[in-house]
Amino acid sequence: MISAPVTLLVGLLVIGSGLLVAQGLASARKGKVQFEALLLEDDSAFPACPSDLVNRIFFADDSKFIQAANSPHLAELFRRERRQVALVWVQQTSASIHRVMHDHKRIARVSKDLDFETEVKLLWLYSELMLLCGALSLAVQAVGPLGVRRLAVYAHAHSQRLAQVQQSFQAATRPRELPRVGAA
């Protein structure tokens, strides 16, 4: 039997993941509305963000440059604007992911040679990306694009520490090997 705390934890994890995916889908919808506002007649003209844009948005270089000016007003304005740019980037990225999957599903639903396993894997990848977009959107709103990087570093450091603690715990609780009789 599965205990109640485990059930509760799994339930919370499932609900939390579901909410993050919903947040990702909401970002995709916002991104789509922004594209539609551009009055693009041709769907193929859907503008994609340049790949190096992500480095500029989330890197601290521009922030350091602004801070060097020693103007709190300018720094605050930069932070606000950068957060907005990062949010639009997340929305456009999630809209782009949503569009890729939408195009795929349109073909897959009438496909006679659809492979169930491949399709489940693609749907899983899509859900995973939407979850990531949702988490990123919330993190950008909460701590800003530069804070996202700090959060990632913090989480990575803590996961490393957790792994070390777990390893030492396993070493401490591992049953000791009894010396064999007659062993040299």
Added chain:
Amino acid sequence: MLSQLIWSSSIVLGILLLVRGLQTRLVSQYPFFFGYVCFVLFGDIISFFISHWNQHVYLYAFWITEFVGLLLGCLVVFEIYRIGLAGYPGTTRMARNALALLFVVAAAKGLVDTVSSPGWWLKPNTIELERMLRTTEALAIVTLALVCLIYSISFGKNLRGILLGYGLYVSALAVSLTFFPGEGHGFWWHALSASYVVAFFPWLIHLWSFQKVQVVEPAAEGTDRDYQTVAKATRQRLQGERGQLARAVRS
């Protein structure tokens, strides 16, 4: 008093739905669904007279109609699957595999229960048995609805109404059977009887008039393209987007 009201309203609403079905000729479009409504209607009328004649016989009649209704309900789900996904072979395959997976999981759970407690199947009464079957049926409907939602399948107003109403009825029934103590005419007993009446609202709204289902043109959807090639391209594009997101976090 309340039981009589629920009973008589289900008979009146059933007659109204059947009359509208005959007028709009939806009966020939959805024979299993209207056959189910017809069966429940006649079951209700016959049970009404039996309950006034002999309570002991009524108990048997009730459970017999419940289980035959359950089997006919499965045919309704099959009809939704068959008509709704007729033009979508890809989604049909997905739904078929998802439902097969669900039934395998349900069977595995039953097997695990049997192994862990060998006499478990001797203990449950009719209510418990129906609860298990209705829960599985509700899960099958949810799975079917989810697959159709993922692939943006347009069911049309009529079929959507059948799915909505029947899904609502089976879910309400599964919840009521879970909390129903097995005896007495308390809240859950009334909820059990009222769940069928509730289903009539979406049925009557969506089946009041006939609406032609939009037929998909396979050529416009790109059936000539090989699935594996399309899937490979989609995977590559999604993985490219994943790389971008990973860079945002790691940058």
